[in-house]
Amino acid sequence: MSSAAISFYGGVDPDTGKVIEKGHPLEGRSVAGRVLVMPVGKGSTVGSYVLYRMARQGTAPAAILCGSCDTVVAVGAILGDIPCVDRLDPGGIGDGVVVTVRGEEVVVGE
Amino acid sequence: MQLDDDARRLLDGAGGEAARKSMEILVALGTIYEAERLIPVRSAQISGVSYANLGDAGLELLEAWARDGRVACPSTLNPAGMDLVAWRAMGIPEEFAERQLRIVRAYERMGVVPSCTCTPYFAGNRPAAGEHVAWSESSAVTFANSVLGARTNREGGPSALAAALCGRTPDYGLHRDGPRAPQFLVRVEAPLPSAAHWGALGAALGRLVPGRVPLLELSAGAAGDAGAPPEEHLMALSAALPTFGGTSIFHVAGVTPEAGRHPRPADGVAIGRRDVAEAFAALDDGVEPDLVFVGCPHASLATLRRVAGLLGGRPVRRTLWVATSRAVRERAVGEGLVGAIEASGGLVVADTCFVVAPLAGRFRAAVTDSAKGCFYARGPNAMKVRLASLEECVEAAVGGSRES
Numbered sequence: 001m002s003s004a005a006i007s008f009y010g011g012v013d014p015d016t017g018k019v020i021e022k023g024h025p026l027e028g029r030s031v032a033g034r035v036l037v038m039p040v041g042k043g044s045t046v047g048s049y050v051l052y053r054m055a056r057q058g059t060a061p062a063a064i065l066c067g068s069c070d071t072v073v074a075v076g077a078i079l080g081d082i083p084c085v086d087r088l089d090p091g092g093i094g095d096g097v098v099v100t101v102r103g104e105e106v107v108v109g110e
Numbered sequence: 111m112q113l114d115d116d117a118r119r120l121l122d123g124a125g126g127e128a129a130r131k132s133m134e135i136l137v138a139l140g141t142i143y144e145a146e147r148l149i150p151v152r153s154a155q156i157s158g159v160s161y162a163n164l165g166d167a168g169l170e171l172l173e174a175w176a177r178d179g180r181v182a183c184p185s186t187l188n189p190a191g192m193d194l195v196a197w198r199a200m201g202i203p204e205e206f207a208e209r210q211l212r213i214v215r216a217y218e219r220m221g222v223v224p225s226c227t228c229t230p231y232f233a234g235n236r237p238a239a240g241e242h243v244a245w246s247e248s249s250a251v252t253f254a255n256s257v258l259g260a261r262t263n264r265e266g267g268p269s270a271l272a273a274a275l276c277g278r279t280p281d282y283g284l285h286r287d288g289p290r291a292p293q294f295l296v297r298v299e300a301p302l303p304s305a306a307h308w309g310a311l312g313a314a315l316g317r318l319v320p321g322r323v324p325l326l327e328l329s330a331g332a333a334g335d336a337g338a339p340p341e342e343h344l345m346a347l348s349a350a351l352p353t354f355g356g357t358s359i360f361h362v363a364g365v366t367p368e369a370g371r372h373p374r375p376a377d378g379v380a381i382g383r384r385d386v387a388e389a390f391a392a393l394d395d396g397v398e399p400d401l402v403f404v405g406c407p408h409a410s411l412a413t414l415r416r417v418a419g420l421l422g423g424r425p426v427r428r429t430l431w432v433a434t435s436r437a438v439r440e441r442a443v444g445e446g447l448v449g450a451i452e453a454s455g456g457l458v459v460a461d462t463c464f465v466v467a468p469l470a471g472r473f474r475a476a477v478t479d480s481a482k483g484c485f486y487a488r489g490p491n492a493m494k495v496r497l498a499s500l501e502e503c504v505e506a507a508v509g510g511s512r513e514s
Contacts, residue, residue, distance in 0.1 A: 045158070045268065048266060049163075053166070071269060074135075075135050075266065
């Protein structure tokens with residue numbers, strides 16, 4: 001769960017899935033295989049291609065839940081077949097919680 | 111968002127996998143921006159070409175889409191990471207070149223013209239006023255909206271390609287009248303005699319009024335001797351404004367096609383000599399250049415004529431690169447301009463620019479007439495920069511120091 005925007009171009013290492021942006025709240029932690037919850041995406045449109053690359057090599061998030069989805073993340077999620085939910089109120093979601101994403105439906109807990 | 115039967119068929123995969131993904135992208139964007147419908151586009155300008163930016167992932171994706179993706183409207187391409195012909199003269203590594211050529215070939219298989227330029231409007235893709243297009247490349251987007259009166263949002267590479275493959279784009283943002291209206295009045299009192307000055311103005315404005323559409327009113331001195339600025343100067347503003355935080359559309363009273371169509375904003379500022387001088391100073395790292403770069407965005411034929419004229423056959427003592435489109439370069443070859451510039455020791459490169467070419471570490475400092483060029487030379491290529499007029503750039507190339 002990220003409290004700050006994530007830039008996939010330059011802010012994340014596509015080979016490991018680790019956030020590498022200096023001073024980012026998730027710096028050093030990996031998004032690979034997790035349900036990533038973030039307020040919004042940011043950065044260059046090249047980020048869409050980075051998400052696709054991460055999906056191809058298994059380092060992408062299992063799903064992305066956004067408060068307000070930007071075009072870079074929305075397009076990257078489509079390219080990489082990553083489930084993505086927009087306009088999400090993250091109430092009740094925190095680090096380590098099990099989240100099930102089925103289409104537009106987000107279920108918190110087992 | 112309302113979808114017609116054609117759009118639904120593409121979503122169901124009847125047009126192939128690339129068209130299906132593309133329509134998914136257009137629907138997702140339309141939903142995010144609350145568009146009511148898709149509208150047809152007359153052309154697309156597609157960024158995301160340099161292998162330095164796309165990497166192997168982008169290459170893979172484009173080759174996958176090229177299996178069944180075909181463009182549905184005339185589509186042109188942004189600059190690549192090298193001159194597609196003279197890449198060896200630029201010192202581009204073999205492996206980079208091989209992958210760069212594969213990227214361009216994948217676009218070609220989809221029917222995209224490999225124009226490889228950020229000034230498609232000088233190279234055969236020039237929309238008319240009122241036409242809806244789907245363009246990426248912020249300088250071209252801003253020029254199309256502001257100077258040509260065409261209508262496009264600032265697309266990213268994948269969304270422009272998606273629009274090209276479907277022939278459509280969601281109807282929101284700068285496709286609509288409202289977001290095109292000026293929100294801020296800028297009285298320009300400083301003289302703006304060169305493209306570099308217009309770029310400095312764009313840098314000042316981007317910081318002064320981020321995200322707000324400006325209406326410029328030029329004093330007699332700012333407009334220049336001809337009474338209206340040449341397209342090359344408006345192009346420099348189109349490049350600088352979005353680079354430094356401004357909008358993808360501006361209006362100039364009495365000059366650009368939509369300037370008189372909207373109410374004049376009440377709020378405003380004046381830009382004087384000092385503001386422009388400060389913008390120049392902010393783009394001067396005070397280092398002697400080892401690269402002189404002209405052609406960001408890609409130079410017009412008129413600019414190539416001026417470079418050849420200013421050189422006047424004198425040999426250059428510093429590396430001089432002039433970047434332009436393949437189409438303009440060919441016309442310049444016909445006029446003897448490329449021969450003249452290269453006889454002086456300059457290089458007229460096509461298809462690429464120093465924003466997307468892998469130049470990091472090869473040059474220490476660049477002098478250029480482009481404010482946008484300064485911004486990106488400092489970033490990815492980690493160079494020191496100085497913004498200067500075309501005359502000063504050419505003098506720097508033939509060896510005069512900045513004090514002379």
